Amino acid sequence: MPFHLQGAPLSNPARAQGSRPSYRPGIKYILMLGALAALPAVTTDMYLPSLPTVASDLGTSQAAAQFTMSGTLLGAAVGQLVIGPFSDRFGRRLPLLIGISLHIVVSLLCAVAPGIGTLIGLRVLQGFFNAAAGVVAIAVIRDRFVGSDAARLLSRLMLVIGLAPLLAPTIGQAVASIWQWRAVFVALALIGLVLVLIVWRFMPETLPVERRRTSGGPSAFRGYRVLLKDRHFVALAFIPGLGMAVIMSYVVGSPFVFQDEYGLTAGQYALVFAINGAGMVISAQANAALVRFAPPMNILRIAVPVLLGLSLLLPVIVLTGFGGVFGLAAGLWLVLGMHGLIAANATVMALGNYGHMAGSAAALIGALQVGVAGAVSPLVGVFGGQALAMSGVIIGCCLLMAVILAVATPAYRRGRGAAPESTGAAGPGVQAPKDEITP
Template sequence: MTATASTTATAPAAPKTLRYALILGGLSAFAPLSIDMYLPALPRMADDLHSADATLQLTLTAFIVGLAVGQLVLGPISDAVGRRKPLLAGLAVYAVSSVLCAVSPSVELLIAARMLEALGAAAGIVIARAIVRDLYSGTAMTKFFSMLMLVSGLAPILAPVLGGQVLRLTSWRGVFVVLTVFGALLLLATALALPEPLPPERRSPNRLGATLRTYGRLLADRSFLGYALAGGLMFAGLFAYVSASSFVLQEVYGLSPQDFSLVFGGNGIGIVLAGQLNGRLVGRFAERTLLAVGLTASAVGGLGVLAAAVFSLPLVALLVPLVLLVSSIGMVMPNASSLALAEHPHSAGAASALLGVLQFVIGGLATPLVSIGGASSAVPMGTVMACFAVAALVIFRTLTRRTA
């Protein structure tokens, strides 16, 4: 099957599809919820744990590292032993380690607990994408990824808002209690309602040499790398937006916290709507065509945001291209994920792992890059978002190949 094939796999019945979407969407939301929910609490945590800000930032670093390592290890393992066992184990680890985070008496123990929590979260993220590849192919896979945007698309946008609301009711430890409940509910739902999607005859041997060769083959595949990098660069643009927009819109453009919440939430709705539009258009148009449209819209939006920042244009001149850029993620991510996984049905776990690692490694660069220019101007945010968006389009055009 080619990367732009429109053949559709036999799809589960509608009730099962909805059930899978809710569970897999929840699994895909692990990273943004676990990262962004506790960010508003960092100042309080530093005081409570008597820790320097730089030391406390290691809790975020530990989570990112654990997420990357966990995906690289657990993706191939799920190719070898099936999806359910490592997924259930990972969810159990996540729930237990979230409890440890909530009761940690020192920053050192919190760092260790966050690393363990990330390993559990990695299982949910990497295996969720692999399960979609197990269940679907062609346009059905892209439609399902688009459906997942209903759940996973809102998570990076709403997680900081949710974290702030939790902090109004309790301490920072309450954030990790919420994450514990989230992990436990997903563990229960997975155990009861998500059957094993990978039969034994489709599994691959779990040997180090074979795993390394699989990763080497994936990285040598220009199309896979192009789709994965395009998605990763778009994800980095989202990271830049989440980390900088609060300062830009409130301190530079003077929005109140309530007005900022409306803008932030509106952009989240834009992601979801774009994802659902993509799901309706798949089948009428090739996934590659829709991906090109999404990346082009993102690049235009990024350049518009940069122009508005450089020339100090009115707020509306910033918000219009910002909505275009952020919303286009709902069209880019389903198509990029589907096209990247399409030609690798027998190594979906490993392919999903590389997709996830590239997203978070590249995305992790966005926050420090945005902070270099300070919070007194919109130019740093506009520059970083525009550069990532344009780079995603260039990579896509350069590395991916058209197929008949």
């Protein structure tokens, strides 16, 4: 039997008319979507502790080794833009099965890459193909939920997605210590195989034929033109992207900062990474509770300035040496933890009016997330790869996020106005609840 929403059939006519669905996804449904959404993060985090070893083994620089991380993000940015319209036309299951299957093949090729150039190229392809998992998971949520309900579900998914930073580095370090870093990619291929079997057996199709976009070829990508003309959508879509840039700046810089600069062992670093991942999980669960009492935009306009203030503490800790490695880890824990109060709320606000093209909208949001993160995170290595460089890049991202929220959205304006028209699940012209979609 396929997984289903407890107490709710997979086809619900009431939802097609824009009525607010009750929040009742079953635990199996959350676990399935969470595992899919976590695949790109697992692909990054399992490999993370091996970065210094890869640089040494392949005789390359720290910056080049870091680009095997950034290249994955850039590949994912392009992949999501391709997969989004594909999923709007052919449904959610097909692009998911194709993408994860090709992820398996590329992972095995990464395991035998002869040099850093080949590995970078394969990592770009790996990101391109496993982008299907993230796009489809978000599109499936928008197929079924809007507003605070969607924000709650996204926050609950963090319980599963959060296992990536909690467990993946430790597992990756264990695998690499026994069988060398190339075995990490074999493990990623096996994870992909398990996900293919789960999707094939249990994944329900949430986009019925009558709601699929019928146009193909170049016209399938015209929806991006519509999305890019929506100033509020673009602004809200950039906010999770800058949040991901904060995370990835930490991800690509922290192995060298904590192991080389502060002298932690690989095992100690994996523990620090897991603790910081736990901070993101905790804040995401706090957000799931908060959206029951406050609209997502109300949370955003408080969380973003707080994040900026916390980020400004990082260079102070580094320059003064306050608390040593524990002080830096604590500061990063606070900064990274705020991500759980920002990404889900900005995402559901951006998606609110685009239920009729949820795949394309989710793809553009995801592409901006990984694209911005992939473009920004290499700056950590360019500026020296040390703690101060990492802190400076993080501050820049937080400052830009605050400016975008203040200038390009109605977050801080009086009389923010009536709710914009929501397309809902059925397409244009369906009104969603005003308290759910008003910025």
